[in-house]
Every structure is written in C-alpha cells, then in structure tokens.
Amino acid sequence: MGRKKTNKILSVLGIFFKSIKVYFMYLDKTAKYMFIPVFGQILGLFLIFFTTYYFNVNIKKIAKMSFFSNNPENLIFGLFIVLIPFLVLYLYSFYRYMIAFCSLNVVFYTLTPKKGTKEIDFQANDKYIERRIFQYILLLALISILCLFPPLWIVLCLSFQVFALESDSNCFKAVGRSIRFTLENILPVLLMLLLVFALTYWFLPSLFLWGLEKTPFVDFLVTRLDVYMRILPYNEWNSILSVFGKNIDSVTVARNVAEITLMSVIIGFTLPYRCACFSELYRILDNEQIKEYSKADEEIIKRASSKKRKNK
Secondary structure, three states: EEEHHHHHHHHHHHHHHHHHHHHHOHHHHHHHHHHHHHHHHHHHHHHHHHHHHHHHOOOHHHHHHHHHOOHHHHHHHHHHHHHHHHHOOOOOOHHHHHHHHHHHHHHHHOOOOOOOOOOHHHHHHHHHOOHHHHHHHHHHHHHHHHOOOHHOOOEEEEEEEHHHHHOOOOHHHHHHHHHHHHHHOOOHHHHHHHHHHHHHHHHHHHHHHHHHHHOHHHHHHHHHHHHHHOOOOHHHHHHHHHOOOOOOOOHHHHHHHHHHHHHHHHHOOOHHHHHHHHHHHHHHHHHHHHHHHHHHHHHHHHHHHHHHHHHH
C-alpha cells in the first residue's frame, strides 16, 4: 500500500511540472482562446459600473429631459436599456469561460505534444460541451449547492474532468465518480490541489502584481479608479469598522479593486494549466481504477474456475 501511494505522489509532481512545459508550449493558442472569456468579463463589469456611476452623478440633469420628466419610472427603464449591451458582453464572456472550464480538459487529455506544435480545434471541443449544455448546467448547479459545505470542495474537484472525458456521464455520475476517485486517492488529489492553487491563485498573480507595481501603471490605474470610488458611503462603513479599529477610504478601495482585477487576469489565463494538470491526474487515477477492476475480475475468474474443477 505504501509503495502505491509513493508512486502516485511522484506522479502528481511529474504532472505538475510537465503541465508547465505543455502550458507554455501552447501559450499563444490558449491565450488567444481565453482572451474574450477573461477580458470580456472584466470589461463588461467595468462598463456596467461606470455607466451606473455616470447615471447616478448626473441623475438631476437626466431627470430634466422631457422623456424622463414626464415619467420618472423611465429613468430606471432608460438605465436598464443602456446597460443591456454591457450585461450581454459580461454574460457571454462568462458563458465562454465556463465552457472553457470543461472544454479545455478534453483539449489537454487528447493532446500529444511532440517536437512540433499540434493544431487545437477549440471550437470542436466547445461544441462537444455545448451539445450537453443542459446536463452541464445541472452539474454547475449541483456543484454550487454542494460547495455550500466546504469539506466537499476537495471531493468535487474532478467533477469537470469526469463530465468532459466520459461522454456517457451525467451531472450525478460526474459528481459521484469525482467523490469516488478523490476518496480513494485523497493524498495525490490533495497534493495536486495545493500545488496548482498555490501556483495559479497565489504565486503567479502575486508575482505579476509585484512586477507591475515596479512600474507607474498600478498607481495610474488607482488614480483613475479613485475618482469613481469616492461615491461610496465611507462614513457609514467606517462607523461600523471603527469597532474593529479599521478605516477605509476611496484610495484604499481603488487600490484593492485594481489589484484584484490585475490578479484575476492571470488567474483567468492560467485556467488551461489547471485543466492540463487535472485532466492528466484523471487519466492516471482512471487507469489505476481500471487496473484494480482488472485484478478483481481475475480473482473472481480464478475462484470460479477453481470451484468448477472441484465440482468436477
């Protein structure tokens, strides 16, 4: 038993470093693929916020217009109409990101990188997931509900791989198989989670932000955002935060928004790396399951054949 666990741990380390090489080998293709899903969401949210801000600041001038002065309810309706294109941009980009969340597992699972580069048909893989969109939405809903219980986060981590790589799987089978894989291989799965999340959610975003802070770009962005953040109710917030000895202002909020936005770009663009790691981990664990089933079948066959011989 100890030997098997050691081999799986070493396999996880091998996958972790091998996936870094594969990720950078196809970085130009995956970056192009992830451009709209990542920047579309950010741009959509910012446009929604800035439009709402402009509307709020200039509401008195807007209300004097004949179309709005006769019926104040038209103010809300007018704002909603203006926001529709930006909301569509955000929702479309979010939809593409969630499709990529599953589709990229198929890409890297079927990828066999050699000396040259292999063409990747992202569109075909996306359509494969979209043909099962109803089950995929159910899977997202089921995982969202189960994730309300933090201990289940770990055992659900392979649900997307099972769903993407097993064409006959539904949402319940994907979750069930993920739980089974994880519980039977808890140490390798936990190690992979820790390594991948530490690299793509902490180290790389922090390194990227540290590099940008050496340039004037972050301060420039904070200065521009500070103008819009002044509208927030800081007096009310600080009256509550004073109990904990805390105090915030528009500059603090602007800097936090800028840093979170910049770090989210790296997190978004490293989604292919995460999929490469976990799709390969699924391959190993799935093969391990097949071997275990094969051994069990052989034992059953041996026992059955030995009983037949005795009966004879």
